[in-house]
Amino acid sequence: xxxxxxxxxxxxxxxxxxxxxxxxxxxxxxxxxxxxxxxxxxxxxxxxxxxxxxxxxxxxxxxxxxxxxxxxxxxxxxxxxxxxxxxxxxxxxxxxxxxxxxxxxxxxxxxxxx
Amino acid sequence: xxxxxxxxxxxxxxxxxxxxxxxxxxxxxxxxxxxxxxxxxxxxxxxxxxxxxxxxxxxxxxxxxxxxxxxxxxxxxxxxxxxxxxxxxxxxxxxxxxxxxxxxxxxxxxxxx
Numbered sequence: 001x002x003x004x005x006x007x008x009x010x011x012x013x014x015x016x017x018x019x020x021x022x023x024x025x026x027x028x029x030x031x032x033x034x035x036x037x038x039x040x041x042x043x044x045x046x047x048x049x050x051x052x053x054x055x056x057x058x059x060x061x062x063x064x065x066x067x068x069x070x071x072x073x074x075x076x077x078x079x080x081x082x083x084x085x086x087x088x089x090x091x092x093x094x095x096x097x098x099x100x101x102x103x104x105x106x107x108x109x110x111x112x113x114x
Numbered sequence: 115x116x117x118x119x120x121x122x123x124x125x126x127x128x129x130x131x132x133x134x135x136x137x138x139x140x141x142x143x144x145x146x147x148x149x150x151x152x153x154x155x156x157x158x159x160x161x162x163x164x165x166x167x168x169x170x171x172x173x174x175x176x177x178x179x180x181x182x183x184x185x186x187x188x189x190x191x192x193x194x195x196x197x198x199x200x201x202x203x204x205x206x207x208x209x210x211x212x213x214x215x216x217x218x219x220x221x222x223x224x225x226x227x
Contacts, residue, residue, distance in 0.1 A: 033213050043202065045206075093215070107156050
């Protein structure tokens with residue numbers, strides 16, 4: 001079975017500091033995608049960043065970057081220069097096959113302290 | 115604006131009273147899916163649809179029904195809601211490309227008393 005684990009239910013970071021959220025996944029697939037979604041208090045699910053398993057280069061989107069370790073099946077999210085608006089629930093997700101095969105982790109709640 | 119619209123945003127109902135949560139997307143996406151979000155469990159897939167009249171069960175389908183009579187609409191039906199269906203529900207759509215991920219609706223907070 002495909003599973004996604006986020007071992008940190010809650011984390012906090014000081015404004016302007018850097019924080020890393022952990023994610024590991026279990027799969028027998030060789031071709032897949034990984035995602036981080038952000039869910040602020042508004043409940044909206046917002047795509048933060050995506051990574052293709054075949055690409056060794058880590059994806060980056062502005063202050064958000066990932067550390068993708070395929071052999072270790074690890075996909076952590078680094079948020080640099082944390083802002084108050086980064087406070088949210090963050091979900092790691094894994095997609096394989098075609099379209100409907102999308103598995104989410106349990107989420108990490110991030111607090112940003114002023 | 116490209117979006118997934120689901121209604122209502124909040125719903126309180128009583129056990130056994132049939133209800134429907136509507137979902138509509140304006141992006142001509144092939145795939146649509148329903149998820150429920152519960153604390154500590156993340157999002158779990160209830161049902162998905164690969165196209166009109168094609169639906170299949172996800173991980174937690176018991177107690178739910180869906181239909182896909184038109185490409186843009188994918189309603190979630192609870193024939194006889196029970197308190198264990200109290201949850202946050204999301205509709206999502208995708209063109210089917212694995213790198214796209216999903217576009218999500220704004221969620222429906224359902225409480226069954």
